[in-house]
Amino acid sequence: MSLYGPLWLSAQLAAVTTVILILLGTPLSWWLARTSTRWKPLVQAIVDMPIVLPPTVLGFYLLILLGPRGAIGSWWVSLTDSALTFSFAGLVIASCVYSLPFAVQPMQNAFEDLPERVLERAWTLGASKLDAFFSVAVPLSMRGFVSAAVLSFAHTLGEFGVVLMVGGNIPGETRVVSIAIYDHVESLDYAAAHRLSLLLLVFAFAVLFAMFALNQRWSRR
Amino acid sequence: MRPGALFIAAALLCGPSLAEEAVTVAVASNFKTTAAHIASQFRQETGLAVRLSSGSTGKLYAQVVNGAPFDVFLAADAERPLLLERAGRAVADSRFTYAIGSLVLYSSTVGDCLAALHDPDAGYVAIANPDTAPYGAAAQQYLAKSGLLDQVAPRLVYGENIAQTWQFAYTGNAVVAIVARAQLRAAPGAPACSSDVPAGDHDPLEQQAVLLDEPNEAAGAFLAFLRSAVAREIIERDGYEVPE
Numbered sequence: 001m002s003l004y005g006p007l008w009l010s011a012q013l014a015a016v017t018t019v020i021l022i023l024l025g026t027p028l029s030w031w032l033a034r035t036s037t038r039w040k041p042l043v044q045a046i047v048d049m050p051i052v053l054p055p056t057v058l059g060f061y062l063l064i065l066l067g068p069r070g071a072i073g074s075w076w077v078s079l080t081d082s083a084l085t086f087s088f089a090g091l092v093i094a095s096c097v098y099s100l101p102f103a104v105q106p107m108q109n110a111f112e113d114l115p116e117r118v119l120e121r122a123w124t125l126g127a128s129k130l131d132a133f134f135s136v137a138v139p140l141s142m143r144g145f146v147s148a149a150v151l152s153f154a155h156t157l158g159e160f161g162v163v164l165m166v167g168g169n170i171p172g173e174t175r176v177v178s179i180a181i182y183d184h185v186e187s188l189d190y191a192a193a194h195r196l197s198l199l200l201l202v203f204a205f206a207v208l209f210a211m212f213a214l215n216q217r218w219s220r221r
Numbered sequence: 222m223r224p225g226a227l228f229i230a231a232a233l234l235c236g237p238s239l240a241e242e243a244v245t246v247a248v249a250s251n252f253k254t255t256a257a258h259i260a261s262q263f264r265q266e267t268g269l270a271v272r273l274s275s276g277s278t279g280k281l282y283a284q285v286v287n288g289a290p291f292d293v294f295l296a297a298d299a300e301r302p303l304l305l306e307r308a309g310r311a312v313a314d315s316r317f318t319y320a321i322g323s324l325v326l327y328s329s330t331v332g333d334c335l336a337a338l339h340d341p342d343a344g345y346v347a348i349a350n351p352d353t354a355p356y357g358a359a360a361q362q363y364l365a366k367s368g369l370l371d372q373v374a375p376r377l378v379y380g381e382n383i384a385q386t387w388q389f390a391y392t393g394n395a396v397v398a399i400v401a402r403a404q405l406r407a408a409p410g411a412p413a414c415s416s417d418v419p420a421g422d423h424d425p426l427e428q429q430a431v432l433l434d435e436p437n438e439a440a441g442a443f444l445a446f447l448r449s450a451v452a453r454e455i456i457e458r459d460g461y462e463v464p465e
Binding site for chain 1: 286353377
């Protein structure tokens with residue numbers, strides 16, 4: 001396994017997680033933005049919990065749930081004959097839970113900022129609800145989508161505690177970059193740790209800088 | 222000032238006084254429960270408190286090198302205490318072997334650990350990270366020596382330390398784990414199977430203790446106690462051998 005293998009693995013994990021979160025997060029945040037049900041605070045609290053919970057709590061529950069004797073894990077074993085823990089698929093599930101609020105919040109904010117009359121106008125012009133959503137709501141909320149994607153990707157790349165608990169440190173499968181850095185530091189290979197850490201540092205800065213720069217341009221319009 | 226703020230300020234001021242005369246011990250994960258037994262015995266006899274920080278030997282070593290305020294290091298190997306001594310971070314001639322560990326196969330799910338190790342389809346095999354945990358390196362040597370390494374390699378998962386390695390098997394996520402015999406004694410519940418790994422199949426797991434710079438009197442007393450008959454009895458009872 002090369003030095004940069006874990007970096008590539010992390011990038012793959014973050015990309016897959018981001019795509020899933022945008023797909024699942026869009027209807028969820030649309031519903032959260034527009035519902036007036038009294039269950040909203042409950043759902044909102046559940047979605048946002050990963051922000052507050054220590055990754056060890058998530059990791060511990062996921063280890064139990066995804067394990068071959070757990071509710072989700074045993075179902076997965078009967079389906080695929082392999083366990084979810086210590087696998088890339090398991091990390092994708094864990095990352096989706098872990099990064100969910102980072103996808104939902106920006107999209108929900110964008111949807112809440114949509115003026116109701118814009119949608120109503122689309123409907124009166126004969127657009128179906130779905131059509132109005134894709135041709136009016138989505139373009140107007142692009143800023144929210146971009147923020148959601150960037151934050152999900154970056155947050156998944158920075159994941160450590162959850163992976164440490166359910167990953168099992170398998171090269172090419174679950175040894176993501178944060179775990180690799182931890183290993184390098186523990187085995188006193190500071191040169192390798194420096195190289196990977198510096199890359200992440202530059203990446204994190206570049207991503208956030210680009211996002212804020214983009215936000216500034218958008219808000220000036 | 223509001224009462225709440227006043228309370229917090231008072232708590233902050235009182236905080237440091239908790240750190241009275243105490244020995245701070247960095248202990249390898251596998252020896253943590255045994256060290257806790259010894260520490261409570263030590264406290265009964267001397268009135269001195271012991272604070273234990275556990276982790277993998279590699280991590281604790283890195284922390285010591287980078288200035289962690291430990292008085293005593295109970296490692297899971299002989300190599301890192303020697304490195305500390307050479308680097309001048311440990312007190313010369315304070316180093317000694319306090320326990321010799323052994324490996325066992327452990328499972329919480331299957332009745333025959335060896336069969337599960339030999340069966341390529343049995344599921345994951347957990348060992349501690351060989352690069353950072355001495356018990357992981359010994360487990361790898363055992364697998365290599367018994368000709369199982371190639372077959373087991375695709376099924377290996379690595380615990381960050383020996384405690385997590387055990388926990389992978391305890392939760393059923395790994396079918397077998399290669400852990401320290403002492404862990405079985407301390408573990409909750411009876412194992413579904415356990416089987417001794419022959420001591421000749423890996424380098425001896427000599428666990429060495431060392432006194433770190435700058436030592437206080439209490440730390441010296443704790444190391445002396447670690448050599449006492451009382452402590453040796455606790456160490457042997459927990460599944461280690463003690464050198465003559």
